[in-house]
Amino acid sequence: MAVDKYDMKRRRASNIVWTAAGSYRYNPDFLAFTEKGKPDLYLNAVIGLTAKYYDMVKLNAFFDLLNENAMRDIFMDLMWLGLENAVFQKEKPVRPVLVQLRQEHAKEYFQNSLMGRTGVAQQMQGARWHEVLGEPIGLIDPWGKKLYANLSFGPELTTDEVIAKFKDIMSGFFLSRHLVRESLER
Amino acid sequence: MLGSDTFTNGNVVFRPGPVYKCATHGGFGILDEINMARNEALAVLHSMLDYRRIIDVPGYDIIKINEATRFIATMNYGYAGTKELNEALTSRFAVIKMPLVDKANLTKLLTGEFPTMRPEMVEQFIDIFMDLEKKCEVAEISSKALDLRGLLDAISLMHKGLNPHLALAMGIVNKSFDEYEPGLIQDVIALHLPKDLNREQIFTD
Numbered sequence: 283m284a285v286d287k288y289d290m291k292r293r294r295a296s297n298i299v300w301t302a303a304g305s306y307r308y309n310p311d312f313l314a315f316t317e318k319g320k321p322d323l324y325l326n327a328v329i330g331l332t333a334k335y336y337d338m339v340k341l342n343a344f345f346d347l348l349n350e351n352a353m354r355d356i357f358m359d360l361m362w363l364g365l366e367n368a369v370f371q372k373e374k375p376v377r378p379v380l381v382q383l384r385q386e387h388a389k390e391y392f393q394n395s396l397m398g399r400t401g402v403a404q405q406m407q408g409a410r411w412h413e414v415l416g417e418p419i420g421l422i423d424p425w426g427k428k429l430y431a432n433l434s435f436g437p438e439l440t441t442d443e444v445i446a447k448f449k450d451i452m453s454g455f456f457l458s459r460h461l462v463r464e465s466l467e468r
Numbered sequence: 469m470l471g472s473d474t475f476t477n478g479n480v481v482f483r484p485g486p487v488y489k490c491a492t493h494g495g496f497g498i499l500d501e502i503n504m505a506r507n508e509a510l511a512v513l514h515s516m517l518d519y520r521r522i523i524d525v526p527g528y529d530i531i532k533i534n535e536a537t538r539f540i541a542t543m544n545y546g547y548a549g550t551k552e553l554n555e556a557l558t559s560r561f562a563v564i565k566m567p568l569v570d571k572a573n574l575t576k577l578l579t580g581e582f583p584t585m586r587p588e589m590v591e592q593f594i595d596i597f598m599d600l601e602k603k604c605e606v607a608e609i610s611s612k613a614l615d616l617r618g619l620l621d622a623i624s625l626m627h628k629g630l631n632p633h634l635a636l637a638m639g640i641v642n643k644s645f646d647e648y649e650p651g652l653i654q655d656v657i658a659l660h661l662p663k664d665l666n667r668e669q670i671f672t673d
Contacts, residue, residue, distance in 0.1 A: 290648045297608055297652045301599050301659055306606045323658055378588070382662045 295321035302330025302373075311342060312362075317394045324387035327380070328362070331369035337441040344445050353456060359403035361448055363410055364435040368444065371437035388414040406430055429455050470512055470525055482528050487539075491516060491523050494536030502541040503550040510557050513539075517560035548612065569616065571598060582623055584673040592660045593623065599656045600640075612643045613653045623670075632665045633657070 295313040298321060300306045310333070314325030332341070348357045374380050388411035409419035409430050421427045432451050435444055471485035490497035502510070516523050516533055524530045541561060543550065569577070574594045578585065585593075597619055603609045622639025626632045641653045 293608075294648070294651055294655065297603070298655050298659070300608075301603075301656055304602075306602065306608075321655075323655060327659060376591075377660065379592075379658075379660055379662050382664075383658075 291315070291319065291321055295326050298323060298326035299330040299333070302327040303333040304330075305333065308333045308338065311345070316390070322387070324380075324383045325366075327383065328366050328369055331373050332365050335369055335372050336365075336444065340441045340445065344448075356401060356403045356456075357448075357452065360406060360433060360451070363403070363406055364433045364448060364451075365444065366410070367433070368435035368437055368439060384414050387411070402426075402429075406433055425455070469509070470523065482525065487513070487516075488523065488525070490539070491533040491537050492531060494534035495538075497537070497539045499539060499541040501543055501550075503543040503545070503547075503553055505551075507551065507554040507557070510554065514556060514560065517557075546611065568601065574598075577620075578623070581620060582627065582671070584627075584671045585623070586670060586672060589670045593619065596636075596656055596660050599659075600653065603652065603656070609649050609652055610644060610646070613640055613649065615640055615643060618643060626667060626670055629667055632661060632667075632670065633663070636661075 292313060295315065296310060299310045299313065300308065308330075310329055312329050314322040314329065316322050332338070345358070345361070348354050348361065351357055370380060370384060391407070391411045405421065405426060406429065409421050409426075410433075412419045419427075419430065421430055429451070432447070432455070435447065439447065469485050469487040471483050471488045473480050474483040475481075484492070487497060499505075499513075512523075515521075517539065521533050522530055523533060543553070571594055574597060575590060578590050578593060582590075597614075597616065600609065600614050604611050604614045618639040619636075622632075622635040625635040625638070636657055641650050641657070644650050644653060
């Protein structure tokens with residue numbers, strides 16, 4: 283029975299992705315669930331919209347590349363944060379409800395447990411959802427502010443440009459300075 | 469269909485039915501929703517629809533049907549509660565498959581039925597229907613949720629002032645009695661309509 287429920291949650295999450303993608307041929311590698319284990323409506327829509335607007339063969343190849351990196355968890359989270367902004371801007375004109383769904387997601391983010399939200403990805407996520415709610419983004423140091431600005435991918439970017447931009451972020455913000463910064467923080 | 473016996477001036481006489489009248493006078497006879505009728509009842513049509521072109525009214529005459537008689541049958545294939553058509557009956561018709569209603573015709577239908585609906589909301593309701601249609605095509609949900617009449621009824625209820633999400637629950641979501649399917653349908657609606665949507669945001673009047 284537990285397996286059935288798990289499968290039904292996955293099916294529901296996949297259906298949100300497919301609805302947003304407008305295609306049932308896309309087999310999502312990512313699905314989003316809330317802390318309570320329910321399919322996350324907004325984030326699964328973001329995954330579907332990414333498939334709608336970008337070349338998933340190229341993006342999946344890039345995700346595979348990220349997966350091999352020692353900082354894969356941070357990079358994955360940040361890449362999705364960048365994509366979230368881009369697909370939101372692209373889809374908003376035809377799906378105005380996204381504005382409300384995004385705000386609801388932002389509110390839920392802060393209502394959930396804040397335990398363990400201390401890394402750079404969590405800082406950037408927090409900044410994004412603060413901004414969505416019209417609040418100060420809460421970033422103090424210039425490094426963080428600049429990184430956040432770079433993670434607001436614009437709707438005009440193509441798949442290749444999104445990938446190139448993120449590679450620039452990886453090399454410009456992390457491969458040298460972040461490691462130093464992280465070691466100093468420890 | 470053919471007719472029935474009735475009393476007239478103390479005598480039992482034949483009272484012609486619509487099929488009999490159409491066959492004798494000529495014209496178009498519409499056998500609406502033919503797959504909702506019992507196949508045994510439709511068997512009386514066989515002699516009329518094939519090369520014989522006659523009606524045998526039991527206990528009365530055999531009549532040759534008028535040259536100008538045409539019968540058109542309609543049905544929604546696969547609709548819950550309907551029957552599979554008898555092969556002998558199907559073979560007597562030329563079959564035209566009608567395409568599913570497309571976006572342009574749905575727009576025409578919604579704007580015709582609800583002339584005061586805001587254009588951006590017409591788009592969203594059509595997208596809900598098209599999304600559900602896609603889900604039916606890939607068998608993620610049953611066809612019960614793909615209910616255009618239910619959608620129109622729901623919008624009509626919204627126009628009367630009912631909460632839009634409640635109206636859609638009554639018109640579409642609650643027609644699925646599956647444990648999980650209503651959740652999938654609700655997600656489609658939630659991806660198009662805000663939770664706090666009200667009548668003023670949908671209609672201009």
